[in-house]
Amino acid sequence: MEEIKAAIEAAVPGAGVEFVPNPGSAAEHSLRLVPASAIAVATFLRDDADLALDFLSNVSGVDWPDKEIAEKVKVTRTVTKTVDGIEQQVEETVDETRKRVEPGCLEAVYHLYSVAKKHGPLVIRMRTGNRSDRVDLPSLTPVWRAAEFQEREVFDLYGIIFTGHPDLRRLLMWEGFKDHPMRKDYVEPDDYEYEPTPHDQVLARALEHKSRD
Amino acid sequence: MSVVETKPERLDGWNRPPVILPDGEGELLEVAMGPHHPSTHGVFRMDLALDGERVVRLKPVFGYLHRNHEKIAEQASYLASMPYTDRLDYICSLTNNWAYALAVEKLAAQEVPERAQYIRVILGELTRIQNHASSIGFLLQEMGASGTPLMYAFKEREKILDLFESLTGSRMMCNYMRFGGCRVDVSAAWLDAARKVVAGLPQFVDEFETLLSSNEILMARCQGVGVLKPELAVNAGVTGPMLRASGVDYDIRKVDRYGIYDRFKFRVPLGDHGDVYDRYMVRILEIRESIKIVEQALKEIPTGPIMDAKAKIRGFRPKPGEAYGRIEAPKGELGFYLISDGGPNPYRYRVRPPSLINLTVLEDMCLGSNVADVVLIFGSVDIVLGEVDR
Numbered sequence: 278m279e280e281i282k283a284a285i286e287a288a289v290p291g292a293g294v295e296f297v298p299n300p301g302s303a304a305e306h307s308l309r310l311v312p313a314s315a316i317a318v319a320t321f322l323r324d325d326a327d328l329a330l331d332f333l334s335n336v337s338g339v340d341w342p343d344k345e346i347a348e349k350v351k352v353t354r355t356v357t358k359t360v361d362g363i364e365q366q367v368e369e370t371v372d373e374t375r376k377r378v379e380p381g382c383l384e385a386v387y388h389l390y391s392v393a394k395k396h397g398p399l400v401i402r403m404r405t406g407n408r409s410d411r412v413d414l415p416s417l418t419p420v421w422r423a424a425e426f427q428e429r430e431v432f433d434l435y436g437i438i439f440t441g442h443p444d445l446r447r448l449l450m451w452e453g454f455k456d457h458p459m460r461k462d463y464v465e466p467d468d469y470e471y472e473p474t475p476h477d478q479v480l481a482r483a484l485e486h487k488s489r490d
Numbered sequence: 491m492s493v494v495e496t497k498p499e500r501l502d503g504w505n506r507p508p509v510i511l512p513d514g515e516g517e518l519l520e521v522a523m524g525p526h527h528p529s530t531h532g533v534f535r536m537d538l539a540l541d542g543e544r545v546v547r548l549k550p551v552f553g554y555l556h557r558n559h560e561k562i563a564e565q566a567s568y569l570a571s572m573p574y575t576d577r578l579d580y581i582c583s584l585t586n587n588w589a590y591a592l593a594v595e596k597l598a599a600q601e602v603p604e605r606a607q608y609i610r611v612i613l614g615e616l617t618r619i620q621n622h623a624s625s626i627g628f629l630l631q632e633m634g635a636s637g638t639p640l641m642y643a644f645k646e647r648e649k650i651l652d653l654f655e656s657l658t659g660s661r662m663m664c665n666y667m668r669f670g671g672c673r674v675d676v677s678a679a680w681l682d683a684a685r686k687v688v689a690g691l692p693q694f695v696d697e698f699e700t701l702l703s704s705n706e707i708l709m710a711r712c713q714g715v716g717v718l719k720p721e722l723a724v725n726a727g728v729t730g731p732m733l734r735a736s737g738v739d740y741d742i743r744k745v746d747r748y749g750i751y752d753r754f755k756f757r758v759p760l761g762d763h764g765d766v767y768d769r770y771m772v773r774i775l776e777i778r779e780s781i782k783i784v785e786q787a788l789k790e791i792p793t794g795p796i797m798d799a800k801a802k803i804r805g806f807r808p809k810p811g812e813a814y815g816r817i818e819a820p821k822g823e824l825g826f827y828l829i830s831d832g833g834p835n836p837y838r839y840r841v842r843p844p845s846l847i848n849l850t851v852l853e854d855m856c857l858g859s860n861v862a863d864v865v866l867i868f869g870s871v872d873i874v875l876g877e878v879d880r
Contacts, residue, residue, distance in 0.1 A: 301809055302596075303596045303814075331724050332724055332740075333727055334816070334825060335814065337827050392724050392740045395745050422725045423726050423728075423847060425726075426849070426850055434560075447553075448553065449556040451553065459558070459561055
């Protein structure tokens with residue numbers, strides 16, 4: 278993995294690739310690409326004679342919502358106190374709980390293999406700036422056609438806008454659908470395809486009957 | 491592999507103006523094929539633009555069977571998603587179970603006992619045989635050979651499904667594999683029954699081939715139709731028999747050697763032309779290779795436990811981390827990508843559906859062919875909509 282990182286940095290100056298360790302037992306570590314240089318790095322990974330990662334297997338979106346982290350901080354402040362009958366200015370250290378919001382992001386994860394060399398996987402990932410207005414990432418469809426439908430799906434379900442995608446439309450949800458259902462904070466509307474049924478009248482009558490008692 | 495830079499012209503948006511042919515001879519005919527079309531294997535739509543009989547454009551439309559399987563799985567425990575994987579590719583539920591179990595075992599570093607590995611191979615290859623047989627049956631059905639070849643295939647599939655039923659309790663929704671093993675042990679009587687079924691399979695394949703392989707109509711309809719170039723196939727992430735029919739030697743059973751596939755002797759059939767006929771032929775040959783694998787596995791199956799003793803069924807919480815597990819499912823590379831945050835349910839659960847990704851090249855294969863051939867080319871991809879739409 279370190280070698281691959283070094284090779285990328287030699288081939289694409291200023292690639293800014295970051296190593297992301299995987300703490301799990303699978304130990305499939307990954308490389309985080311900077312969106313600006315992602316296309317260049319991806320093209321290098323595909324065309325390099327040693328790596329030859331010509332096969333993009335899987336594209337998945339991951340949602341990392343904003344996290345509210347409560348931290349205990351020691352704060353020193355000056356307090357006026359009455360000590361021994363005299364009012365004095367005293368320095369005092371207090372524990373205070375502060376809430377800090379760690380901004381979330383959307384992530385696209387790509388699993389690469391090599392058909393020619395029969396090795397892999399190499400996991401690369403990219404992060405958006407935030408979850409609301411800076412959600413664009415460069416599309417890797419020009420490098421691997423395999424991303425075409427999968428990036429459409431990620432756009433559909435997570436809302437990552439892949440710039441440079443030839444045909445970025447919703448894949449599974451219908452046209453005109455507003456939200457992105459795979460996001461962690463997605464709330465399912467409770468009136469989906471609501472149609473009044475005779476059962477509603479029965480329920481209403483039952484309610485009325487109940488209230489009479 | 492070389493770079494694939496050319497891509498057919500794409501459509502964007504739904505409300506586009508009608509296309510006028512350049513020489514002013516008229517408009518293209520736009521046809522919505524499906525979602526309720528007998529050859530679409532479920533609810534799937536292809537928006538075609540036709541110049542006479544010739545396909546000028548083809549735009550697949552998905553989502554009719556979408557139920558957000560991934561979201562549901564993220565809200566359930568790891569084990570609770572196991573029966574739900576049956577419903578992805580409902581023709582081959584056992585390989586779906588296997589892929590999911592493999593990914594979780596990778597995530598949680600679990601070992602699978604010998605006997606369970608053998609059972610998995612036997613069931614996985616039987617699944618492959620029945621999937622390929624019925625997919626060829628459907629292909630012939632779409633070619634107009636109404637009924638007979640499909641019933642030949644189903645006759646054999648039925649015997650295999652009976653085996654599944656007697657072992658797992660269900661013909662199609664097997665829900666059999668567990669993380670670290672299998673749910674119930676196979677009995678000696680079941681193994682004998684399986685041996686009997688497998689012994690009859692070569693004769694079935696011979697019969698099937700006599701009926702089909704050199705059939706004049708089949709050859710005329712399939713050869714040279716829907717050609718897929720190997721460079722494009724690899725670049726577009728096509729896997730399974732479709733990729734191998736294009737002549738690319740890539741079988742995950744050989745590449746990853748997951749489970750115990752390094753112990754069996756089998757060959758990987760490859761096609762030369764990448765047309766519909768090659769896909770048909772590769773499937774026939776894969777049935778023959780699978781029969782060999784099952785025979786070897788039935789001969790060598792050891793006794794012993796079928797579950798990892800350390801496997802935890804209740805309160806199963808893998809360590810934080812992520813894993814991507816993949817197998818060679820009958821339709822292609824079926825993968826599961828899991829991220830654990832240490833909780834009882836996966837933080838991220840992603841299915842890599844071979845059926846959906848193999849459809850990436852559908853337009854490229856169909857451009858310039860007749861409408862009647864679209865049905866065939868689509869049939870030769872071998873998809874199940876439960877997996878495409880998830």
